[in-house]
Amino acid sequence: MSTRRVLIVGASIAGPALAWWLHRYGFAVTVVERAPAVRPGGYKIDIRGAAIDVVEQMGLKDRLEGLGTDMQFMSFVNSAGKRLVSVPADLFMGRGEADLEVMRGDLSQILYDETRADVEYLFGDTITELDPATGAVSFQHAESRTFDLVIGADGLHSAVRELAFGSDDVVHDLGHIVSIGTVPNHLALDRWELVYSVPGRTMNLYSTGRSEDAKVLFLFTAPNLSYDRRDVEQQQKILNDTFHGAGWESDRLLDAIVRSDDFYFDTVSQVQLTRYSVDRVSLVGDAAYCPAFTSGQGTSLALVGAYVLAGELSRSNHRTAFTHYERLMRPYVARNLKLGRDNLGRMVSKSALQSWFGAMMLRVLPKMPGRNAMIAKVTQPIHDAARAITLPRY
Template sequence: MNERNRRVLISGASIAGLTLAHWLARDGFRPTVVERAATLRTGGNGVDVRGHAGEVAARMGLMPRIRELAADVRGIKFVDAADRAVTRIDMRTLDPESVEIMRGDLVALLRDATDATDAQILFGDSIQRLEQDEDGVTVTFDNAPADRFDLVVGADGMHSQVRRLAFGPPARFIRHKDHYFAFANTDAALGEDRCVTMFNTPGRMAGIYRSGNHAQAKAYFAFRSAPLDYDHRNPSVHKQLLSDAFKDQSSWHTKELLDSALADPDFYFDACAQVHMPSWSTNRVALVGDAAWCPSPASGAGAELAMVGAYRLAGELAAAEGHHHRAFARYDAALRPLVTAKQQIGPNLRLMIPRTRTGQHLRNALTHLPLLKAAATMERRTQARNARPLPEYMPPR
């Protein structure tokens, strides 16, 4: 390919950033990934590789390993305070073609795929300032010397620093969905094997995610709340917020789960929110993944959109021979219908975290009916009819 806009800086070494780096390197670009963390972040919850994300993974040669490492969680069980099952949902019947894998396992596979290319990863650093001009972007880092890149892509999550620097403050784009969530490591003995076990009180949920292929289980929490003003990078504050939300809860295994979560150094807490933007690019800076369109954890589509979005962005840049304005416009047009559809999260939050006890009883009654399976089948058929084929971007000669 020609030399136009070959040097690309990617902020964020997670699913979107690593997928983008792999495909850019394959297509003749010279990507560098900068990651705030000192090492690869291998924690996290289960994520679904579904739809076109499975095709992207297959084209990277990763699907056999993804299937080997699949979490093998078969269903969701809702329990009462005495740990008696009140209803179950068989997840395999709702989306049989999806493969669930722990986020850390998927990131490690993507890192291996990226390492096989010429992409570089700079750990323990982050972007401090961006200065765009007609010919490129001057980037100031927290630690490394300032450098010059042709393009910059923010793949740095819902709280994206690149988005803040290039597009404006978070309040312009983040829409709160009235809930907060947390997860952390916990004792696997507290939950049923190959199952997500959930216990509800009005407006709150505590649960255990126990993979069939992993010794370590995950504690899950969610609670309803208006937007909270807090430092999203301060784990001590996050733990205090979760403690305040559940400190009066002693039913079921809630106290044990809370104690293990508060003691876990890999504890994760964030808002259930979405990112909505009129454009995912401004001149030489673009966004991908949660930085651009976070669909919220309730959608179950974060990994799918991250992988498909990164693949399409790299492919459009290659197809446009580095002409970034043309590539960014095509990328936006190609992805926006899928993103819009996935951001319609429907009744998921109301099912998982009913606001009232009456809501809990209604949810439990509904799950005994074949409505969920029928709705899921109809949704899959609708998506299949409306799905656009995933293009095969050929590497440059």
């Protein structure tokens, strides 16, 4: 069989991970990424369950363990900054012993470094036309080319999905916005996360042991908010209008995030497709099944999806491979999409009473009889969803 040429669109997590596996199976891989280089930034992300097996097989587990965030505690603060209750970070995040937590940017950089010698990367470019039947692609800058397969790893707002599948009503906005950025660690946090929550609005701030800076996350309820995805100034104005005067460190953090060079702002959304592939085109990661960041599983899904898609392509022609890929992924994806929806309610309170009740529960939990069962009720669905796939050996 002649070498199959694959174009992957997107070089964040799913794209370079897929490139790694496809190169290993003898495919000739090109990755096109709109950004001028691998994009830094993002929050801490979890690698759990089946995704741990994947990074282990890639030989990356030890390196990722060395880059772990080592977060120790999470405290809920009031508007004056008083720590109302502090809980071990692992307990709150439902993290099991084998799970990894690293910075998104670190993982993306490692995956790029692991593939850059063997894979052609086209940065600062994107596709403008795509014929799913032939694999013919036009780029914004590079010469047009024809590939045997084109895979969209271009995230929630996938251009490949739009070009090949036509419709964008597969993105389900969960009615919230998340914004993240790197800011000075002015509270001298050390592997500690602070959470401040008022109805409809939540702010998180933390610093890991490996960084002098801190990360801030703003999460707020905003049903049907329309904004321009390319207009950062407009997004920052929306953030300011929503959080200015909200209490705690809101104003200082708003000033700081505007200055951050990795400002991230997006809807909390899920992608639900009736099929992941059409003709010679398929999708992987958020482009195919974004579970929303509230699931804490987007990166794991991307890593597992890349492993399964590449493995199936190594075994059979693309039609059969795409069918098997989807069949294997669907139940796993469904469990994680549910997790994303369920968790959202816990992350943004609807009323002052709910905020107060949540903080009180955490405060009394360590002394309560039956606490293990209560903790398991929250953490078990995370572990179950993370393991809801049996990985084939390819």
